Amino acid sequence: MTNKGIILLAASLLFSKINTAQDLTGSWKGSLSINGNSLPLIFNLSRTGTEWTSTFDSPAQNAFGISTSSTTLMNDSLVIQIPLINGSYRGKWNGTDSINGIFQQGNFKAAMALGKTIQVKDPKANLLRPQTPQPPFDYIIENVTYNNKEGSVQFGGTLTLPKNKKDFPTVILISGSGSQDRDGTIFDHKIYWVIADYLTKAGIGVLRVDDRGIGKTSLGLSANKLTSEDFANDVEAGLSYLKSRNDINPAKLGLIGHSEGGMIAPMVAARNKNVAFITLLAGPGVPGYEIWNGQMRRNFIKPNLNAEDYTIASDLVNKMNAQFRFSTSADTIKKKMEAVYADWKLSHSTIDENKLFLAAGIHPYKTLVNQFASGLAWLQYFLNYEPFENLSKVKVPVLAINGSYDIQVLADENISGIEKALKKAGNKKYEVKIIPSLNHLFQTAQNPEQSYGSIEESFAPMALEKISNWILSLYK
Known part of the structure; x- marks a missing residue:
């Protein structure tokens, strides 16, 4: 299954006409904290006549030149709707070199400031997609x-x-x-x-x-x-x-x-x-839960652990993610995760989590709940x-x-x-x-x-x- 937590964004960005809007042209970079890791995101804005368009990059995910949608600029307020991931970005432009706002995906919300940057070159820009069908079609x-x-x-x-x-x-x-x-x-x-x-x-x-x-x-x-x-x-x-x-x-x-x-x-x-x-x-x-657990172990556990450490780490990941099977309430799942995490810590008090996991602590699991908050019914059905x-x-x-x-x-x-x-x-x-x-x-x-x-x-x-x-x- 594809990972719904991964941010892939699409559609066209249109801005209302204001006299100072031309200063928005260029690339704007921010970053999100996802599972304890920083995920850089970049909006590239340009204008043709009175129409503004944009592309979106997520360099860490090898996603470049993705179009965006339903975006407006009213005075200093920028609103970008991203229906593909049930997300949005809302921020205020300072008129020169920064935009301060909130990125949202489902019930997950995080502050994200955008600053002027140099556009990142797509490393696959020169790659072809030779199988894409071309006319004439018989x-x-x-x-x-x-x-x-x-x-x-x-x-x-x-x-x-x-x-x-x-x-x-x-x-x-x-x-x-x-x-x-x-x-x-x-x-x-x-x-x-x-x-x-x-x-x-x-x-x-x-x-x-x-x-x-x-x-x-x-x-x-x-x-x-x-x-x-x-x-x-x-x-x-x-x-x-x-x-x-x-x-x-x-x-x-x-x-x-x-x-x-x-x-x-x-x-x-x-x-x-x-x-x-x-x-x-x-x-x-x-x-479904077997497929999910395998994916989550890859996402949470450091590679190349010895068998004993991997078993200990897997025990936590499997038990934490099992909570999605039993509820579609984000708050309930988080409370159950807190209990599971406390029990695991008590049983493994001498373990250094940083040795086992890509990101230690309970925060990455709660972030996952937030990312799936709008799709918990779908996830529960799949897991069971x-x-x-x-x-x-x-x-x-x-x-x-x-x-x-x-x-x-x-x-x-x-x-x-x-x-x-x-x-x-x-x-x-x-x-x-x-x-x-x-x-x-x-x-x-x-x-x-x-x-x-x-x-x-x-x-x-x-x-x-x-x-x-x-x-x-x-x-x-």
Whole structure:
């Protein structure tokens, strides 16, 4: 699963016209304290005529040139809305070289002063994204909208269909966790567009959809209470839409789910008879809390500890993060964490926390609660989700592939879990595969730690070929 705590920001920055606003042009740098570490953030402001625009950088996360949105400057007050992370920055400009304000993400708030700085050069600025589809396109492209059955959400997406073909299979792409556009845009990669382009050229229809609150898809009701179950219902709305079209065969509808999407696809397939097949890309095969604990141990514990120290450190991390399973109240979770931390300290009074953890003390855990405050219902559902329950009911054909370099959804244990469940289901047509040297986004990486943004490849051709050939083989 992608880490919702990581700050990835997007959209366009527009400022109202004031006479002295030209002094705002340039780069403005501040820093946040995240889990005891300093995270530098930079806004780069420029103006064309009366219109102001901006890009946003998070150098420590290899994120550069990201656009921002819904920003205004009234007199000396700057307000930047960042819907992608449910965040904002509000500050007062001193008229010359500093802006003092508050950065907010969900219920997490922190003071952040911005000062004039030199724009940081993107180290990957000269990298290409050679797989990003380019016109002309030899297939049908249609931007579509449809609603869920309650009428509470309107979905916006792109449907690509093969030209001059009939009776072809069609799939819905289901995104991973976090708010993503229909193209799966991350670090200038257009992951889901690349997949859709390849599959449609091969003769497979593809519907890719903006996530709730992104692009042309509305957020709907009770945003803080949304879980994967709601997103599974969203997928079923997409199936109903595809079934309503006379140019699509309703007997050949499938799902391709990436990461959390690989958890949602079996949820839908286990209960909806309109699903003819599913493909799971880095989908979970073990309980959510096991995946989460592994990710959090990587985030909190220093690398290269000996076995004894790692066990002691893991005991704290696992117990602290387990509190997210039992409540959706931030205050309750923090109180439970305080009790767990006190017990651990009492049992390990001679341990030097600085030796074990990237940041010592309870503060990093409370910061994590704040960062997830607007998504605690989603997190609780994920942590308590058992993939086996739905996978063991799936009878339709299944392809499950993971990359050996995936450090978010570990390949061996999750592929093993998926296969065990499908055997329990008595599924007669499934394939599981671990592809060497691919990371969580299915890029060919030099090592498991290589950052996504530093890789030119958006999605490994061997994985694209495997997905395409497998789907088409179902209908030979």
